[in-house]
Amino acid sequence: MAVQELLARFHDIAGKPGKQKEAYLKAGKKVVLCAPVYTPEEIVHAMGAVPMGAWGADTELQLSKKFFPAFICSVMQSILELGMRGTYDGASAIIIPSLCDSLKCLGENWKYAVPSIPFIPMVYPQNRASEAGRTFVKAGYRRVIDTLEKLLGTTYDDAALKKSIEIYNEHNAVMREVAALLAEHPEIGAAARSDIFKSAMFMLKEEHTALVKELIKELKNSPAGEPKVKVLISGIIADSPSLNSIFDDLGLQIVADDVAAQSRQYRTDAPDAETALESLAMKFCMMGNCSVLFDKDKKRADLIVETAKKTGARGVIILLTKFCDPEEFDYVIIKKCCDEAGIPTTLVEVDRQMVNYEQARTIIETFKEVIT
Amino acid sequence: MAEEVKPNRPPVDPNSARYKLDAIIKKHYQEVWEAKERGEKIGWCASNFPQEIFQTLGIKVCYPENQAAAIAARGGGQRLCEIAEGEGYSNDICAYARISLAYSKIKDAPEQNMPMPDFVLCCSNICNCMIKWYENLAKTLNIPMIFIDIPFNPDYTVSDAQVEYVKAQFYDAIRQLEEITGKKWDEEKFKEVMAISNRTSRAWLEATSYCRYKPSPLNGFDLLNHMAVAVCARGTVEAAEAFETLVEEYKKAVAEGTSTYRGEQKHRIMFEGIACWPHLRTTFTALKNRGINMVATIYADAFGFIYDDFDGLIRAYCTVPNAMNLELSRDKRINIAKRNGAEGILVHVNRSCKLWSGFMNEMSRQIGEACEIPVTSFDGDQADPRNFSAAQYETRVQALAEIMEANKGGM
Numbered sequence: 001m002a003v004q005e006l007l008a009r010f011h012d013i014a015g016k017p018g019k020q021k022e023a024y025l026k027a028g029k030k031v032v033l034c035a036p037v038y039t040p041e042e043i044v045h046a047m048g049a050v051p052m053g054a055w056g057a058d059t060e061l062q063l064s065k066k067f068f069p070a071f072i073c074s075v076m077q078s079i080l081e082l083g084m085r086g087t088y089d090g091a092s093a094i095i096i097p098s099l100c101d102s103l104k105c106l107g108e109n110w111k112y113a114v115p116s117i118p119f120i121p122m123v124y125p126q127n128r129a130s131e132a133g134r135t136f137v138k139a140g141y142r143r144v145i146d147t148l149e150k151l152l153g154t155t156y157d158d159a160a161l162k163k164s165i166e167i168y169n170e171h172n173a174v175m176r177e178v179a180a181l182l183a184e185h186p187e188i189g190a191a192a193r194s195d196i197f198k199s200a201m202f203m204l205k206e207e208h209t210a211l212v213k214e215l216i217k218e219l220k221n222s223p224a225g226e227p228k229v230k231v232l233i234s235g236i237i238a239d240s241p242s243l244n245s246i247f248d249d250l251g252l253q254i255v256a257d258d259v260a261a262q263s264r265q266y267r268t269d270a271p272d273a274e275t276a277l278e279s280l281a282m283k284f285c286m287m288g289n290c291s292v293l294f295d296k297d298k299k300r301a302d303l304i305v306e307t308a309k310k311t312g313a314r315g316v317i318i319l320l321t322k323f324c325d326p327e328e329f330d331y332v333i334i335k336k337c338c339d340e341a342g343i344p345t346t347l348v349e350v351d352r353q354m355v356n357y358e359q360a361r362t363i364i365e366t367f368k369e370v371i372t
Numbered sequence: 373m374a375e376e377v378k379p380n381r382p383p384v385d386p387n388s389a390r391y392k393l394d395a396i397i398k399k400h401y402q403e404v405w406e407a408k409e410r411g412e413k414i415g416w417c418a419s420n421f422p423q424e425i426f427q428t429l430g431i432k433v434c435y436p437e438n439q440a441a442a443i444a445a446r447g448g449g450q451r452l453c454e455i456a457e458g459e460g461y462s463n464d465i466c467a468y469a470r471i472s473l474a475y476s477k478i479k480d481a482p483e484q485n486m487p488m489p490d491f492v493l494c495c496s497n498i499c500n501c502m503i504k505w506y507e508n509l510a511k512t513l514n515i516p517m518i519f520i521d522i523p524f525n526p527d528y529t530v531s532d533a534q535v536e537y538v539k540a541q542f543y544d545a546i547r548q549l550e551e552i553t554g555k556k557w558d559e560e561k562f563k564e565v566m567a568i569s570n571r572t573s574r575a576w577l578e579a580t581s582y583c584r585y586k587p588s589p590l591n592g593f594d595l596l597n598h599m600a601v602a603v604c605a606r607g608t609v610e611a612a613e614a615f616e617t618l619v620e621e622y623k624k625a626v627a628e629g630t631s632t633y634r635g636e637q638k639h640r641i642m643f644e645g646i647a648c649w650p651h652l653r654t655t656f657t658a659l660k661n662r663g664i665n666m667v668a669t670i671y672a673d674a675f676g677f678i679y680d681d682f683d684g685l686i687r688a689y690c691t692v693p694n695a696m697n698l699e700l701s702r703d704k705r706i707n708i709a710k711r712n713g714a715e716g717i718l719v720h721v722n723r724s725c726k727l728w729s730g731f732m733n734e735m736s737r738q739i740g741e742a743c744e745i746p747v748t749s750f751d752g753d754q755a756d757p758r759n760f761s762a763a764q765y766e767t768r769v770q771a772l773a774e775i776m777e778a779n780k781g782g783m
Contacts, residue, residue, distance in 0.1 A: 069721050069729050071464060101500050104524045105730025108698040112734050121526035125537055126496060126503060127519060132540030139533030294503055296510050296517040320462075325726065328462040329469075329504035333511055335460055 053201025187225025
């Protein structure tokens with residue numbers, strides 16, 4: 001397939017997760033929803049089900065208001081809203097990790113708001129560097145496995161997990177490769193870039209890997225387009241078509257991201273270990289540079305500076321999800337760190353309920369003028 | 373957790389619980405200042421960090437949450453919140469955190485000063501927001517952060533896996549503190565501190581349980597002031613004795629039919645959530661004007677840690693209100709509401725606390741149904757005065773009072 005055809009395919013999948021879900025169900029597969037931010041998808045995959053990302057959607061909130069007060073982030077609100085509307089019907093379960101306070105509340109509310117889709121909690125430790133932390137991750141995974149065995153009717157097998165881990169590690173590698181390659185291809189806009197990442201949530205990873213590999217092959221044979229103004233984006237989500245169109249209209253190229261729904265998913269591979277479950281636990285414990293993972297040194301801020309320098313980004317655009325307090329705390333440190341490094345930053349508040357992006361456009365437009 | 377400012381107070385009897393409790397708070401701050409002046413390393417500490425650790429080590433700490441509540445109650449909340457916002461902190465962030473981060477910058481607030489820390493002690497059993505707040509303190513002040521992670525428990529009981537995880541961190545925290553302060557762990561002292569802490573907690577819980585009497589011998593809002601001692605001095609003999617005095621006073625009041633609540637107690641409610649410190653007088657007066665007394669709150673029980681041994685201690689810290697799932701949180705509240713004869717529930721939808729407010733709608737619905745009592749809520753904030761409307765509060769309390777009245781056949 002040519003680049004444009006491949007991009008159209010990513011766009012179609014990213015924009016129609018319901019179609020993907022129905023197709024998998026029709027093919028006799030079971031679907032397990034995976035809420036943000038780090039869900040042990042490999043376990044779901046190894047147990048024969050399709051892990052599908054559930055990060056909510058840009059939609060008006062109505063039903064979820066019965067459960068959530070207005071000051072909970074719209075990612076959580078819209079996940080619950082979609083669950084209550086029946087959008088996720090057919091899924092066998094939802095796994096919700098408790099990595100932030102709003103995620104904890106999502107899990108508790110889910111039990112009563114969407115009783116037809118069982119809630120599986122995944123409790124992660126925040127002190128991840130110790131053996132005790134790793135042991136606790138494994139206990140959390142065991143709990144997920146036990147529940148999935150009951151719900152899916154399949155049995156956990158460490159060898160199957162090993163294979164799934166290989167598939168996920170390979171997917172991580174191609175996602176890192178494509179992200180780096182996209183930095184050399186300004187003609188691929190922000191919207192298309194978002195589709196490549198977002199589509200990964202709604203496909204089996206081996207299928208997504210195959211598509212991304214094709215894209216990598218085609219891109220390597222394609223000439224790079226006209227240069228644009230390079231920026232790095234940071235935040236939880238960056239999938240809004242209206243927001244991405246601002247980047248594309250203004251001629252800004254996203255050369256790297258620190259977005260939870262994008263590159264943060266693919267930074268860490270599961271290493272070799274005695275058992276596959278141990279390997280997966282080690283992967284979580286090795287993760288960092290993220291607002292929902294304890295980091296007293298705030299290495300995330302250093303990574304943003306380092307990445308901006310490495311990729312030649314002229315500035316950092318922080319897409320701050322409204323009411324996401326982990327990100328709100330980090331913002332202050334990130335800004336300070338970028339200021340010290342002489343890297344300009346700007347802040348754009350985003351929300352899954354946003355309809356008017358004029359303010360965002362003005363902020364980004366002004367920022368472009370500052371950095372060029 | 374902070375004192376309401378009351379002008380022209382009459383002298384307080386030095387043998388009274390109130391005098392003793394006030395003295396403990398004064399002494400608490402004084403001791404930390406003195407330790408700092410002696411050159412000892414002192415810390416800032418999360419309110420549900422296992423206090424047995426630093427009590428045993430003889431390390432002095434103070435509590436940013438208590439400080440933020442005191443600053444807010446004395447009118448400084450907005451000023452400090454705005455300083456934090458000037459630093460780039462969103463006004464959606466917990467107001468305690470904003471006040472504390474602002475204080476770490478300006479290092480002076482006449483409403484409640486405290487010495488700057490040499491390290492911070494964080495515990496996540498209250499919320500994950502605490503982790504971020506303390507990360508930022510540690511990073512900006514360039515000091516060590518000792519962190520005991522006690523994850524939110526989605527199950528009804530605490531698993532052995534969680535106990536083992538927390539226990540390992542407990543030992544690790546001791547090791548880190550020994551390194552930082554040069555003080556040494558003493559098992560015998562630890563046993564002693566555990567015994568005193570249990571004694572204090574038992575007395576505190578017994579005192580709060582007097583709310584069950586009709587009429588209640590205490591104005592429920594008194595507990596909000598006394599709670600500061602349960603937070604910051606649980607491991608001290610003075611605190612145990614002060615709460616035991618409080619129990620004696622309540623016992624006597626029940627026998628004599630007196631109460632610190634002035635006026636007729638027409639209605640009894642459960643108050644859900646942290647106090648609205650900047651508007652304590654307003655929130656109290658609207659209740660008082662209608663003869664409503666607060667007789668139940670999970671917040672009082674939050675600092676009563678009862679355990680038999682070390683494992684029990686760990687489990688107790690894993691079962692604090694914000695670390696429990698909806699069902700356990702609900703059942704504990706139902707027990708309190710029923711035991712104390714609450715006739716209605718007033719829920720503070722606290723803008724500062726996503727975790728406390730995030731599943732409160734469903735939980736309070738279930739509690740109301742189980743107890744067959746009305747539930748109403750109001751929007752507020754524990755420390756940012758801007759997130760509260762007196763008119764809305766007044767209307768909601770009025771509605772609650774009318775329903776409670778109607779339930780008694782009064783309308």
